[in-house]
Amino acid sequence: MTAAAPIIELRDVNKWYGEFHVLKDVTLEVAKGEKVVVCGPSGSGKSTMIRCINRLEEHQSGRIVVDGIALGDDLKAIDAVRRRVGMVFQSFNLFPHLTVLENLTLAPVKVAGIAPKDAQATAMALLERVRIPEQASKFPGQLSGGQQQRVAIARALCLKPAVMLFDEPTSALDPEMVGEVLDVMSSLAAEGMTMICVTHEMAFARAVADTMVFMDEGRVVEIAPPSQFFDSPANERTRRFLGKIIGK
Amino acid sequence: MTTAAAWAKKNLFGSPANTVLTLLGLALLWQVVPPFVGWALIHASWGAGTPESCRQAGGACWTLLAERHRLMLFGLYPYEQHWRPFLAMLLFVALLAISSQRRCWRPWLGALWAAAVVLIGVLMWGGVLGLATVETAQWGGLPLTLVIAVLAIVIAFPMSIVLALGRRSQLPAIKAVSVGYIELVRGLPLVSVLFMASVMFPLFLPEGITIDKALRALVGMTLFTAAYLAEAVRGGLQAIPKGQFEAADALGLGYWQTMRLIILPQALRLVIPPIVNQFITCFKDTSLVTIVGLYDLLAATKASLNDPAWRPFFVEGYLAAALVYFCFCFFMSRYSQWLERELAKGSR
Numbered sequence: 001m002t003a004a005a006p007i008i009e010l011r012d013v014n015k016w017y018g019e020f021h022v023l024k025d026v027t028l029e030v031a032k033g034e035k036v037v038v039c040g041p042s043g044s045g046k047s048t049m050i051r052c053i054n055r056l057e058e059h060q061s062g063r064i065v066v067d068g069i070a071l072g073d074d075l076k077a078i079d080a081v082r083r084r085v086g087m088v089f090q091s092f093n094l095f096p097h098l099t100v101l102e103n104l105t106l107a108p109v110k111v112a113g114i115a116p117k118d119a120q121a122t123a124m125a126l127l128e129r130v131r132i133p134e135q136a137s138k139f140p141g142q143l144s145g146g147q148q149q150r151v152a153i154a155r156a157l158c159l160k161p162a163v164m165l166f167d168e169p170t171s172a173l174d175p176e177m178v179g180e181v182l183d184v185m186s187s188l189a190a191e192g193m194t195m196i197c198v199t200h201e202m203a204f205a206r207a208v209a210d211t212m213v214f215m216d217e218g219r220v221v222e223i224a225p226p227s228q229f230f231d232s233p234a235n236e237r238t239r240r241f242l243g244k245i246i247g248k
Numbered sequence: 249m250t251t252a253a254a255w256a257k258k259n260l261f262g263s264p265a266n267t268v269l270t271l272l273g274l275a276l277l278w279q280v281v282p283p284f285v286g287w288a289l290i291h292a293s294w295g296a297g298t299p300e301s302c303r304q305a306g307g308a309c310w311t312l313l314a315e316r317h318r319l320m321l322f323g324l325y326p327y328e329q330h331w332r333p334f335l336a337m338l339l340f341v342a343l344l345a346i347s348s349q350r351r352c353w354r355p356w357l358g359a360l361w362a363a364a365v366v367l368i369g370v371l372m373w374g375g376v377l378g379l380a381t382v383e384t385a386q387w388g389g390l391p392l393t394l395v396i397a398v399l400a401i402v403i404a405f406p407m408s409i410v411l412a413l414g415r416r417s418q419l420p421a422i423k424a425v426s427v428g429y430i431e432l433v434r435g436l437p438l439v440s441v442l443f444m445a446s447v448m449f450p451l452f453l454p455e456g457i458t459i460d461k462a463l464r465a466l467v468g469m470t471l472f473t474a475a476y477l478a479e480a481v482r483g484g485l486q487a488i489p490k491g492q493f494e495a496a497d498a499l500g501l502g503y504w505q506t507m508r509l510i511i512l513p514q515a516l517r518l519v520i521p522p523i524v525n526q527f528i529t530c531f532k533d534t535s536l537v538t539i540v541g542l543y544d545l546l547a548a549t550k551a552s553l554n555d556p557a558w559r560p561f562f563v564e565g566y567l568a569a570a571l572v573y574f575c576f577c578f579f580m581s582r583y584s585q586w587l588e589r590e591l592a593k594g595s596r
Contacts, residue, residue, distance in 0.1 A: 056494050093489075111505075
């Protein structure tokens with residue numbers, strides 16, 4: 001446990017889709033600057049969990065606190081949390097009718113009330129950072145998948161979030177484009193961003209993560225630093241899962 | 249010449265069946281085209297004249313149009329005031345031409361519309377600036393058709409967006425009202441909506457209060473068109489992937505911002521064909537206002553044929569009216585195709 005209060009705290013979070021119990025007493029703390037990689041078999045509730053953190057999904061019991069703001073039905077609190085949390089989706093979800101630059105400046109101008117000129121300057125700086133400034137005036141449909149996902153990362157960074165959530169950011173990409181997206185994520189991690197990534201890129205996880213989280217059937221089964229997680233996993237199910245995906 | 253021959257051989261006489269079809273087609277054209285050309289052009293009578301001179305010429309009586317076009321175009325509007333609906337018509341056409349340009353899609357266009365509608369109203373109605381008052385009961389012909397069709401479309405379109413959003417709303421009351429409205433109106437024939445607007449509605453008004461007949465017909469057309477358009481718009485809303493809503497949510501956009509900036513621009517683009525379909529239907533359905541006693545273009549054409557001397561030449565009159573309808577509808581159809589291409593530029 002770190003001394004400072006965690007920036008994200010989930011305590012005994014439960015969620016049901018109708019009869020189906022997706023999240024079972026999920027408890028997780030993320031410190032400022034910590035990089036957490038969440039893995040687990042499909043249907044284990046990883047995506048649902050991180051989508052609860054910015055209230056794309058609502059939880060039915062337990063507590064979720066983001067940067068001191070408790071998530072509930074209070075719409076103001078939800079807006080405040082969304083301002084602090086950036087999200088990158090598996091299928092990019094760029095706005096196809098807007099140019100890359102417009103995708104980046106939309107929220108700063110319309111939500112945060114930043115002057116269009118300043119928003120554009122910030123957006124261009126971010127496009128430099130994800131190494132595609134030359135695509136600013138193109139439409140998303142004209143870019144490759146890897147480029148689109150890098151634009152999506154830049155878009156999420158535009159509101160200067162305190163936390164970034166990545167929901168399987170490389171799963172929809174052609175294999176040769178995975179690297180460019182992971183590179184951007186690694187450099188973001190190196191700059192000290194707090195990150196929660198749902199991913200099966202284990203080499204990335206080993207290199208970047210401070211903490212590994214393994215989920216199965218809606219439960220957090222194991223939380224451990226990567227060295228321990230990969231080399232001597234405590235739980236039998238973690239071992240079986242790792243065995244399958246890295247072939248140990 | 250050899251290429252033409254080769255083309256004909258390949259496409260017209262490629263097989264015995266094709267040869268038979270080609271010959272049949274040619275025979276049909278031979279039966280139809282020369283008589284039509286003879287009637288419509290060669291033996292036709294043009295320019296000023298009388299029904300008698302037409303009968304002697306033996307062909308189409310375009311003289312009817314020369315003699316009666318004022319009645320066909322402007323209906324019962326006082327004859328010496330015809331320049332007013334004529335100007336109003338030109339204003340409408342200019343307004344539509346301006347609105348169709350993409351570079352004119354700016355906030356001032358709304359103001360221009362408001363100003364133009366007021367100006368057209370003043371021209372048609374009069375009563376100010378020394379213009380004689382002309383009651384809407386005397387309006388008629390193409391200007392009436394344009395006023396009802398254009399205003400019904402322009403008012404129904406935003407209404408339909410609100411209805412479509414309402415039908416997808418999470419709030420039960422709003423959803424119920426939208427569904428109820430759409431299903432009720434779609435369950436009625438337009439004729440009965442117009443009848444209700446013009447016959448039944450006044451029964452519910454306190455005595456002494458009357459609402460203009462043309463206005464009631466306009467409201468009827470608008471309410472009817474909005475219900476159908478709402479379903480077309482809803483189709484577009486449903487085609488937008490969930491991820492677009494989620495991305496907007498994650499960025500902190502509110503409901504109306506999400507709809508206005510993200511969802512509707514994509515959804516409306518998808519449903520241009522059915523929307524324009526409904527616009528065209530609405531334009532042509534204005535001819536039904538004749539049943540509540542208004543003289544739209546078609547009714548005015550019919551009225552101009554009331555004179556027994558001209559009645560034999562009804563084909564020419566209806567052909568001319570059909571041509572006017574066709575011009576407007578064809579323009580809408582071509583414009584929608586251009587718009588689809590224009591809006592798809594770059595984005596795919």
